[in-house]
Amino acid sequence: MGTMLDKTFFDRPAHEVAPDLIGAQLLHEGAGGIIVEVEAYDETDPASHSFVGLTPRNRVMFGPPGHAYVYKIYGIHYCLNFVCRPGSAVLVRALQPTHGLEAMQGRRGAMPEKNLCSGPGKLAQALGIDLEQNGLALDAPPFDLLAGNGVHAVATGVRIGISKGVDTPWRFVKSGSPYLSKPLPKGAPDF
DNA sequence: TTCTGGATTATCT
DNA sequence: GATAATCCAGAAC
Secondary structure, eight states, rough: OBBBBHHHHHOOOOOHHHHHHOOEEETTTTEEEEEEEEEOOOTOTTTTTGGGGOTTTTGGGGGGBBBBBEEEEETEEEEEEEEEEEOEEEEEEEEEEEHHHHHHHHHHHHOOOOGTSBBBHHOOOOOOGGGGGGBBBSSSTTTTOOOOOSSSSSSEOOOSOOOOSOOOOOEEEETTTTTSSSSSSSSSOOO
8 A cells, every 4th residue: 555546557448447446545635445346437338428429528538547537427426437548437436434534424424434435426425526526636636546455355246327238347346345335246256 | 498317325115 | 125316418309
């Protein structure tokens, strides 16, 4: 833990970046924790916002790697993505909270730690992420993103909450973590 | 200009 | 397990 994740780290296909993010530490304004669940999306993927090409909403996904792409979903929740190669991004779905618990509970309400960031909308709310953060660089304040040590098992599975591209196994989770949005369905291969 | 549906969550039964 | 809540991008007209 400790290496700052910069543009070079993100200048790769999203499905290669995604597993390397498991175990990394993500903070926004000092609040956040360890990434335990992500999903990869790219422009060849019907489930991706970038599939239809560049639009006003997804323009950040086609910008430089290492930036935050934030969008609102179902009119209620925000989701935080990390931009990788142009047109691809990694959706951050769950954190193990480690920093700024008080601030996060202030935004989310008092609740068990394991429910604080166990889903993309919850995570964004806990960290105070909304459209204001769309397009910000991840290697500068208010973000703080540090590489993990890589000594944990990463499991893969199919992605959640989408209607197209449902068979693409680009969900990556920290094996056995109690902080996931959903447990992995089957006995998935660790690596 | 209007209409539709979603990379979700909370709150029911 | 089922569904309401609630906004905006994209598509259709």
